[in-house]
Amino acid sequence: MSMLNETHDPALRSWVDSAQREGTDFPIQNLPFASFRRRGRGEGWRGGVAIGDAIVDLAALHRVHPFEGQAAEALAVAAEPQLNALMALGPAHWSALRLALSRALRTGSPLRALVEPCLLPQSEAEYGLPARIGDYTDFYTSIHHATNIGRLFRPDQPLLPNYKWVPIGYHGRSSSVGVSPQRFHRPCGQIKTPDAAAPVLAPSRRLDIELELGVFIGPGNALGEPIPVAEAESHVFGLVLLNDWSARDIQAWEYQPLGPFLAKNFATTVSPWVVTLEALAPYRVPFERPADDPPPLPYLDDAARRDRAAFDIQLTIGWQTAQMHAHGQPEHVVAQTNYRYAYWAVAQMVAHHTVNGCNLQPGDLLGTGTLSGPEPHQAAAFIELTAGGKQPLTLPSGEQRTFLEDGDTVVLRGWCQAPGWARIGFGECRGTVLPARAPAV
Amino acid sequence: MSMLNETHDPALRSWVDSAQREGTDFPIQNLPFASFRRRGRGEGWRGGVAIGDAIVDLAALHRVHPFEGQAAEALAVAAEPQLNALMALGPAHWSALRLALSRALRTGSPLRALVEPCLLPQSEAEYGLPARIGDYTDFYTSIHHATNIGRLFRPDQPLLPNYKWVPIGYHGRSSSVGVSPQRFHRPCGQIKTPDAAAPVLAPSRRLDIELELGVFIGPGNALGEPIPVAEAESHVFGLVLLNDWSARDIQAWEYQPLGPFLAKNFATTVSPWVVTLEALAPYRVPFERPADDPPPLPYLDDAARRDRAAFDIQLTIGWQTAQMHAHGQPEHVVAQTNYRYAYWAVAQMVAHHTVNGCNLQPGDLLGTGTLSGPEPHQAAAFIELTAGGKQPLTLPSGEQRTFLEDGDTVVLRGWCQAPGWARIGFGECRGTVLPARAPAV
Structure with missing residues (x-):
């Protein structure tokens, strides 16, 4: 699961412009997960993925059902307030979701119109613990x-x-x-x-x-x-x-x-x-x-x-x-x-x-x-x-x-x-x- | 909350006969709490209180709504699969529930007809952890x-x-x-x-x-x-x-x-x-x-x-x-x-x-x-x-x-x-x- 694959290709570009910004921590090759909500709106916590200066709201993305198979299964639980259920699924599901997100966020992706409304600026977000930490x-x-x-x-x-x-x-x-x-x-x-x-x-x-x-x-x-x-x-x-x-x-x-x-x-x-x-x-x-x-x-x-x-x-x-x-x-x-x-x-x-x-x-x-x-x-x-x-x-x-x-x-x-x-x-x-x-x- | 009161009276007797048995751990003056279910029946976990050789099934008791005020509030959460919510309520609620249970289980209690159908033998029970232990x-x-x-x-x-x-x-x-x-x-x-x-x-x-x-x-x-x-x-x-x-x-x-x-x-x-x-x-x-x-x-x-x-x-x-x-x-x-x-x-x-x-x-x-x-x-x-x-x-x-x-x-x-x-x-x-x-x- 930790071998190199197409998601690591340094030539990948995203239609999210800030993902190409020099020195960004979050290019399309990264795609880290967090639990977040927008500050001061009384919203619930949900999973998100960082891309450039933005967050893909995984609860919003789940509602438009863009993926299939293991990626869809992983997205369904990644939308939850904390990531324990996603963590429990294992590497095959994590990889499938990562690959689906990578493809959806690439320049020219046919999913752009579905995904773009699910983006929020990181500057509006606050974060929760990624998981309920048992021990x-x-x-x-x-x-x-x-x-x-x-x-x-x-x-x-x-x-x-x-x-x-x-x-x-x-x-x-x-x-x-x-x-x-x-x-x-x-x-x-x-x-x-x-x-x-x-x-x-x-x-x-x-x-x-x-x-x-x-x-x-x-x-x-x-x-x-x-x-x-x-x-x-x-x-x-x-x-x-x-x-x-x-x-x-x-x-x-x-x-x-x-x-x-x-x-x-x-x-x-x-x-x-x-x-x-x-x-x-x-x-x-x-x-x-x-x-x-x-x-x-x-x-x-x-x-x-x-x-x-x-x-x-x-x-x-x-x-x-x-x-x-x-x-x-x-x-x-x-x-x-x-x-x-x-x-x-x-x-x-x-x-x-x-x-x-x-x-x-x-x-x-x-x-x-x-x-x-x-x-x-x-x-x-x-x-x-x-x-x-x-x-x-x-x-x-x-x-x-x-x-x-x-x-x-x-x-x-x-x-x-x-x-x-x-x-x-x-x-x-x-x-x-x-x-x-x-x-x- | 830890002072002596009527629940400690050594003269108290219960209509549950085994609570008077010489050497029992669970006379009416004790009333400890556990999470339990009956073995091998596919039942859910719920709170229980020990009395003699029996358990008062607190989920069953809650359904007949025998208590009022803080005792009823405590009973409602004591019926849950684990006792975290009961533990969170604090001493006033714990004491109120204990007093209500003590009175209900005493010889001559008018609540006996309500409570007795909620009793199960401890010999049929298996136990869970009393609480989800965070740390x-x-x-x-x-x-x-x-x-x-x-x-x-x-x-x-x-x-x-x-x-x-x-x-x-x-x-x-x-x-x-x-x-x-x-x-x-x-x-x-x-x-x-x-x-x-x-x-x-x-x-x-x-x-x-x-x-x-x-x-x-x-x-x-x-x-x-x-x-x-x-x-x-x-x-x-x-x-x-x-x-x-x-x-x-x-x-x-x-x-x-x-x-x-x-x-x-x-x-x-x-x-x-x-x-x-x-x-x-x-x-x-x-x-x-x-x-x-x-x-x-x-x-x-x-x-x-x-x-x-x-x-x-x-x-x-x-x-x-x-x-x-x-x-x-x-x-x-x-x-x-x-x-x-x-x-x-x-x-x-x-x-x-x-x-x-x-x-x-x-x-x-x-x-x-x-x-x-x-x-x-x-x-x-x-x-x-x-x-x-x-x-x-x-x-x-x-x-x-x-x-x-x-x-x-x-x-x-x-x-x-x-x-x-x-x-x-x-x-x-x-x-x-x-x-x-x-x-x-």
Whole structure:
């Protein structure tokens, strides 16, 4: 399902002019899915597909019944308020709908007259979560992040002995996952400074981000029935950007022995557009596992895909203070990284998660973990970029930052681009920190 | 809402004879809720209330419209397939429905002729999960368990410095929570023995249990709005028994640095009947926090309830091997403990979970963590009862056990009993281990 086909042809053009605009995230080769409605009209949520600056309203399209067979079946459920039922259908249906949409949106399509009335401008839209997220699991797939963070917490043993064997993951909180643009209050929590005798309840002073990708699960598995790694990608609908906001001071005091909890579960932001694995097919690249590292255990070794298990997705972190916003200055890119540096692949996350029989469900969300690369400017969390808060960043406004101040906005972006192929973008994942509320006592 | 009222009167009698049977878990003073249907009839799920050996079918009762006001409003949603909407209504509605049911089921009730046709025998029923569980969080509220386990993993520092300050918790997996009786396959996972150079994928050899209580959340809170500890219990619908099955060998290798993951998420079993906090009111007892321990931080200190924040709930773990089952031998009680030994109260779990703004939703599940008491026979996990697998238990069949063998069944039971009050029981929480499946490779 993730092989190249006519939908990837870089020569394709759409009758939607903005789909040809230089630098658009949403050319006709992308066609990502979201849940949306027009702002301020009391409308219901429904599925949409991005094309240039527009959205194809899939509920409206479904009403004119333009497709047949699996594409029509997929369109019927893609029109629903959230995409769980579409995700549950599986790759054959996803591909059929993608192909039908690609053909309908091409220059010269005989369906143009049917489809054009179903277009809405993205500027009028607001987005919902793409799916009802049953469970959210966060992985830890960047060996560079694991090493950088480990060095801060355990200088003598930055990388734990299990890292190169186990795709480390843990359960996150699904109720507080929100969609971009998300605004949330700075969390309060127990904080104990090293020299204090006791902790205090206070607003976090070390509020951080983690740049990740999110993975939306397609068809699930029954409890007790593992998903083999060779089949794992057929259980993946697509990817989004994900910001795993993290309160480092709360984390440092609470995380032993059972892992992060309140340091993470106050907010997690995802981008609205789910980019399908099929759209990413031209950007598959080999994993670069050092030759002297242990090979993955057989249940994690997808031999047929070793040369294309990773994705060349460029990722940036932008920082905009309230002052920059007031002066019309856009966010400033403070880090650039790439998903290809991850140590564990999407298929390995799925196979590992289910090897004990744990059941995944359509719409479940997996996070990749912080996607830091090997170079210092590729660190994907501020705690890494600022050496644990010791080396402030200077922004174009002249302001300095280690961790987030109230009013700061963080914008994550992601895209694939390479000569000979269409750019495939993720849009943006934006979040703003509001002041802490007075603790409830 | 959790004060004593006429529903707690130990002199109450029901026209359902079995509700007076010596030792019943479900006298008229209890009235716990479940989701049920009759087995093998293709019926839909609906809410039910236990009375003696019977179930009041709340969907059938709703159709005859016996109640008015808040009781009728609560009954209308209690008739639904799962109890989320009832949980969302809050304590005033729960109490009104409980009072109306108590009066309707009493000897001499004029409603008997209306209600009696709505009774079904429990022997014909099967149970569903009481609620759609959005998120499941597992706490660690027994200081005795934390110390016992800590001694096995960290002999030099059994209890971590944060324990007496932070109600430690972490996110669990909601998709694999099932209802008693649950049968599941022994999980496979990465296991690395201390003398091995590398891990292998194999069935767990150290499959364990954890006896806990589960807490079903009632009305939730909006993201960003903490629940004050003094209001926390009004967000709690009731309690169930919970078995947090745990693969200790998988856990030992995977759990650093982000906590348990595949060691826990293959299955979690809850008992079907949710016992309301109101039913437990006669069994409130003070917390016994040692005088030289630090007092809870203000956001965790419910001063008005300090003398009744704990519950005197007796708990047992029963073990039945396949051989015992074949010979008609019931499960053998290998440990007895009590919820009163917990270090953190239900209200403290809720207040802590939300102090950072994290949102709880109706039907969310909190686990108390393993409820070990101070004495060796009060250990609530086999790893504690058998000194890390070094001291086998001998069962009445002559068989020895450290961890679970295939075909073993574990039965958790819980009840409150004290002179002058009616017994309030939880029923049972039963689970059976099936053989591992061949790993998917």
